[in-house]
Amino acid sequence: MVDTRLEEKFQEKIDADIRIEPKDWMPAKYRQTLIRQISQHAHSEIVGMLPEGNWIGRAPTLKRKATLIAKVQDEAGHGLYLYSAAETLGITRDEMIEQLHSGKAKYSSIFNYPTLTWADMGAIGWLVDGAAIINQVPICRCSHGPYARAMVRICKEESFHQRQGFEILLTLSKGSAQQQAMCQDAINRWWWPSVMMFGPGDDASPNSAQSMRWKIKRFSNDELRQRFVDMCAEQVKILGMKLPDPELKWNETKQQYDFGAIDWEEFKNVINGNGPCNKERLAARIKAHEEGAWVREAAVAYAQKKNHQQHMASALPAL
């Protein structure tokens, strides 16, 4: 009985665009939805370091290597901002990591694709980070204070990622015939997975309505996806390349691009663990965690030893 009154007051705050902060009362489902969304967002950032980390050792120039390292470091930081936001909701870091490793928690499907050539670095920066930006900017104004603030930090850093990627493709597009072909090939492989990053269509998205009412989600999947397609359809012209969609066409009446059907079977497969790199990605994360255990334990042992020494020193009577 008390709960319905609390829920009403909560919804009033949401409707008035008042931010919900960590110690505020919130419906259990709101808390659970956010824990799931924020932690999976964090996992995506961390797992997202793997496909790009793959090419650090083979970047064609020192400048490319430095910028790629900086981008991958940024992704680590983004994961940390998000884990930090999730922890304010009552879940611990260890629990989130356990959920990722056990397969209970998901991460963005896009990172289950392999990076086959250097051009993939460009395609990821342009398309994947581009899609992420479109998704993330609205969340800067979501109802949950810590999540919104983490998003603001992330968005500030994300635009360098997209520009870095586009610049790589631009350079390739002005290069040799082989480089141009490599550029087009990467775009061909990363386009549809990027379009799928926005999730299922609005009618196939049952949780969306509640998320919108709670202002966790500010725009529908289809709206954001349309924005992405319209943006990239223009940008690809500057590269002199094509998006691999024969049905992509400007619709004069709707003032937006029509585009082809998405293969949702592929999306479902990848999200359920059967994508090209799912096993590899998870194995890499588990390995890193297990092999790093001695570092974590050593740090704790060292801190305890220092603490003990200080106690002993202050306990000794002055002579």
Next chain:
Amino acid sequence: MQAFAKKYLYGDYGDKENAGSNTDPHSAKPPANEWPLWEVFIRSKQGLDHKHAGSLHAADAKMAIENARDVYTRRQEGVSIWVVESIYIHASNPDDAESLYDPANDKVYRHPTFYELPDELKHM
């Protein structure tokens, strides 16, 4: 009713998800090997206050400061970093906000606009 009576320290919520862990906030303790949680405050420029930037895990204060530098000042956003273990942050209960701040609500004489003074009076 219970929700109003409990006293929460920031950072000691139990996990409401069925992750199989202890859901009692007062006995929720991280496992012995997990590094404690620290809150990070950054002064971005001389003359400004430290602002809360977020949290991170570290084994001790020195590591917490280094990690805070790595995560929260990658683009020179800080000249000074404070770190405090989250368990040492004490916070007011937002549900008490009304009664906690009520004494200030009717003391309008604390605001400059309460005092009517002649227009000819300058510099005040």
